[in-house]
Every structure is written in structure tokens, then in C-alpha cells.
Amino acid sequence: MLRFLTAGESHGKALTAVIEGLPAGLPLSEDDINPQMVRRQLGYGRSVRMNLETDTVEIASGVMGGETIGGPVALRIENRDVRENEPPLTRPRPGHADLVGAMKYGFSDVRRALERASARETAARVAVGAVCRRLLTGFSVTIFSHVVEIGGIAIRNRPPRWEEIPELAEASELRCVDRDAEERMRSGIEDAKKRGDTLGGVFEVVALGVPPGLGSYVHWDRKLDGRLAQAVMSIHAVKGVEVGPGFEISRTPGSQAHDEIHYGRGKGFYRETNRAGGTEGGVTTGGPLVVRAAMKPLSTLMSPLQSVDLATKESITGAVVRSDVCSVPAAGVVGEAMVAYVLADAFLEKFGADTLPDIRAAYDSYMRRLQEM
Numbered sequence: 438m439l440r441f442l443t444a445g446e447s448h449g450k451a452l453t454a455v456i457e458g459l460p461a462g463l464p465l466s467e468d469d470i471n472p473q474m475v476r477r478q479l480g481y482g483r484s485v486r487m488n489l490e491t492d493t494v495e496i497a498s499g500v501m502g503g504e505t506i507g508g509p510v511a512l513r514i515e516n517r518d519v520r521e522n523e524p525p526l527t528r529p530r531p532g533h534a535d536l537v538g539a540m541k542y543g544f545s546d547v548r549r550a551l552e553r554a555s556a557r558e559t560a561a562r563v564a565v566g567a568v569c570r571r572l573l574t575g576f577s578v579t580i581f582s583h584v585v586e587i588g589g590i591a592i593r594n595r596p597p598r599w600e601e602i603p604e605l606a607e608a609s610e611l612r613c614v615d616r617d618a619e620e621r622m623r624s625g626i627e628d629a630k631k632r633g634d635t636l637g638g639v640f641e642v643v644a645l646g647v648p649p650g651l652g653s654y655v656h657w658d659r660k661l662d663g664r665l666a667q668a669v670m671s672i673h674a675v676k677g678v679e680v681g682p683g684f685e686i687s688r689t690p691g692s693q694a695h696d697e698i699h700y701g702r703g704k705g706f707y708r709e710t711n712r713a714g715g716t717e718g719g720v721t722t723g724g725p726l727v728v729r730a731a732m733k734p735l736s737t738l739m740s741p742l743q744s745v746d747l748a749t750k751e752s753i754t755g756a757v758v759r760s761d762v763c764s765v766p767a768a769g770v771v772g773e774a775m776v777a778y779v780l781a782d783a784f785l786e787k788f789g790a791d792t793l794p795d796i797r798a799a800y801d802s803y804m805r806r807l808q809e810m
């Protein structure tokens with residue numbers, strides 16, 4: 438089992454992640470992780486916090502001579518904007534974890550809830566995802582994301598081939614492959630900012646080169662689609678997750694909802710469509726794995742909503758603190774990290790061993806068996 442924990446508050450000293458269950462012999466350096474950290478900080482509509490931080494990861498344990506040694510890998514990201522002794526905050530923001538956090542843990546200062554509830558924690562997840570990605574890329578799995586909708590403005594055009602998406606998305610400030618939609622999304626964000634409002638949207642994470650057979654149909658908690666949904670739903674502000682065109686397919690008859698099976702010499706079994714989004718029965722098909730997530734508009738509003746002061750019980754507006762107007766592009770990068778983690782976990786479950794060469798041998802033998810089917 439591959440597992441990870443994160444620790445740290447938004448304005449604490451540092452964020453820390455510990456990953457346990459990695460094999461020995463995986464080449465790993467900070468250079469594998471830091472480019473991913475930069476990607477999470479980008480995007481039009483982010484707050485000035487992103488200019489204050491230069492999220493850089495230090496590998497604190499688990500690596501010797503540039504390779505993992507099988508022990509836990511600890512990652513540390515220092516915060517620059519460290520704050521102590523801030524005055525208490527008693528005006529919970531509707532939609533944030535402020536009120537539920539104060540109720541659950543008995544706080545009179547909602548800062549004690551928001552510091553840990555903040556999406557700053559996703560920096561640690563991206564670091565973890567980069568390590569998982571390092572394992573997966575060695576087996577030709579690539580993971581990328583793009584923004585398909587912001588504030589109700591959806592892309593209308595996408596390139597014919599999945600492989601074209603990463604370059605187009607990386608070149609776009611909103612990680613959007615449709616330039617016309619991107620322009621409209623950008624003005625939507627500008628308008629929202631002027632109004633003191635925020636915007637949500639939808640991002641899509643795609644994994645190519647995933648071998649068939651990850652996950653299992655035999656038990657509810659082994660189904661890969663269920664594991665993906667849990668992992669992606671756990672990203673801050675995500676309120677909905679679908680695999681492939683999940684909700685759309687529910688409106689079509691069965692005759693148009695599935696992927697017909699073909700067989701070709703040298704090609705083996707294949708499907709010409711991917712309506713399943715890369716899983717059937719909770720098991721990967723070998724086709725592109727497509728996970729889409731709906732992110733609600735961020736709950737810190739510069740024109741705040743109605744709330745109640747925790748101390749006085751007076752009707753008052755929610756706290757106004759620094760925040761992003763829109764962070765859907767960054768959430769897509771976090772989505773990639775969570776998908777990378779779930780896939781690496783499922784990959785090690787199927788081919789797992791203590792060393793990378795043993796994993797490779799199990800993988801090669803399985804792929805040979807599939808070719809011979």
C-alpha cells in the first residue's frame with residue numbers, strides 16, 4: 438500500500454509530506470518535484486500570496502545516492518509568509534470550513550480552523566504527486582490536465598488527439614486549450630474581481646499509457662473509479678467528480694453509452710471510443726483515463742456574504758481575507774497529483790515489489806501475457 442500524510446498550516450513554518458510504501462531504486466531528486474510546484478502557483482486570478490511564495494521542495498529523507506531506499510520519503514516546503522500572534526477572527530465565511538471547524542473543535546477563533554483548511558495544503562499534495570509521477574513515467578504513463586470550464590464558460594474546441602493537450606495547456610495562463618474560450622474566461626475573472634466575487638469551474642485530468650487491469654471489480658473499496666473520485670473530491674472546493682462523460686452518458690441510451698470491442702492482429706483487443714473514460718467495472722481498460730472535477734467558486738469574497746459573529750452573535754458579514762478570484766487552473770495541477778497518487782498506489786498493488794527491477798519484471802511479464810491473449 439502506498440500512503441501519504443501531509444502536515445502544516447497556511448502560515449505556519451512549513452508544509453511537510455511523508456510518503457510510505459515506495460520501492461527501493463526509484464531515481465528521485467528535487468528537480469523531479471520542483472517544476473510541478475511552479476505549475477501549481479500559476480494561473481490568472483491567483484492571489485498575491487503566489488508572488489510571495491517560491492514553493493521549493495527539500496527531500497528530507499528516504500533518498501540516498503539519488504535513489505529511494507524503500508523507507509518513507511519526507512518532503513518539506515517552507516512557507517515565506519509565516520504569521521504568529523494574529524488577532525482572533527470571529528466572522529466565519531459562508532462556504533469555508535470556518536464555522537464547521539469552530540463547532541467541531543471548539544474554537545472561538547476561526548483562524549485555528551482556516552489555517553489547516555486552507556488550500557495551501559495542496560502544495561504538499563503536488564509534491565507527493567510528483568514523486569508518484571516519477572514512478573509512473575518509468576512505465577510510460579503520462580498525466581496532464583486542462584481547464585474545460587470557468588464561471589459557466591466552457592471550451593468549444595479541443596484538439597483531436599489527447600497528446601496535443603499538454604503543450605496547448607502549458608502555453609495558456611488559464612491552462613485552457615481553446616483560445617477563444619480562454620479570452621472569455623479571462624474577462625469573466627476580471628469582472629468577478631471588480632465585483633468582489635469569485636468563479637469556479639471544471640478541470641479535466643487525463644492519464645495516458647495506463648495499463649489495463651489496475652483496480653478491481655471484486656470489492657467496493659478496490660474499484661479504481663471509486664478511489665479516483667475520493668481522491669479528487671478531497672481537493673479543496675471540489676464538489677463533483679466524474680469519470681469520462683459520466684453525467685452526460687446517463688442521458689443517452691445504452692446503445693450509445695458503451696465502447697464496442699474489436700480485435701486486430703498485433704493490436705490485440707481495442708475499442709474505438711472511450712465513453713467509459715478509461716475504466717470498466719472499476720478496472721482500467723488501457724484507454725485514456727479521464728477524470729473531471731467541478732470546483733465551486735472560492736468562498737472568500739471581497740464583497741462578503743451574510744454571517745454571524747461567533748463572539749457577539751451579531752449579524753455581520755463574513756471575514757475578508759486575501760484570496761484568489763479563481764484557482765481552477767491550479768486545482769487541475771492538484772488533480773493531476775491526486776490521480777498520480779491513486780494510479781501509483783494501484784500500480785504497486787498490481788506489480789508491487791521491494792525494488793524497481795522486480796516491479797519491472799512483473800510489469801513486463803503481465804504486458805506479455807496480455808499481448809498473447
Ligand code: EPS
Nearest residue numbers: 447484486554555556557735759760761
Ligand atoms: C493558497 C494559499 C492561501 C490562499 C489560497 C490558496 O494563502 P493566503 O490565505 O495567505 O492568501 O491564497 O487558499 C484559499 C483560496 C482558501 O480558501 O483556502 C495556496 O498556496 O494555494
